[in-house]
Amino acid sequence: MTDRPAPRFWYRCRSCGHSRASDWPDLPADLTGTACNSCGSEEITLYELATRGVLRLPRPLVPPVRRFVCCHCGGGGLDSLGATCLHCHGAGFC
CATH class of the missing domain: 2.20.28 (Rubrerythrin, domain 2)
Structure with a gap:
């Protein structure tokens, strides 16, 4: 054996x-x-x-995710009053 x-x-x-x-x-x-x-x-x-x-x-290449900067907060995730942006939910992109 x-x-x-x-x-x-x-x-x-x-x-x-x-x-x-x-x-x-x-x-x-x-x-x-x-x-x-x-x-x-x-x-x-x-x-x-x-x-x-x-x-x-070989490992397949994954294309990068295409994200757009939020048109309401400019990518910061916060509105002008410092609250979470309601459009992107604080993510900074939409």
Whole structure:
């Protein structure tokens, strides 16, 4: 009998379709440079077996949220009397 723990992660390459169990005990802190063992592609999908969590590599970039400065308070969140702006509810943007 072997003393190896059961694999926690399964990975699949989106380029060539190669998949196998990963021997990582935990996800590394820096996932840059992670590549397929078969073709060398960095387009990998990791699956955590216990929680069914999915992690796509490379990580997709999220566009920044487009916010507009409140037209009533000017972005401060307060009206001229020092009360919370009723238009943006104190957030400063609408």
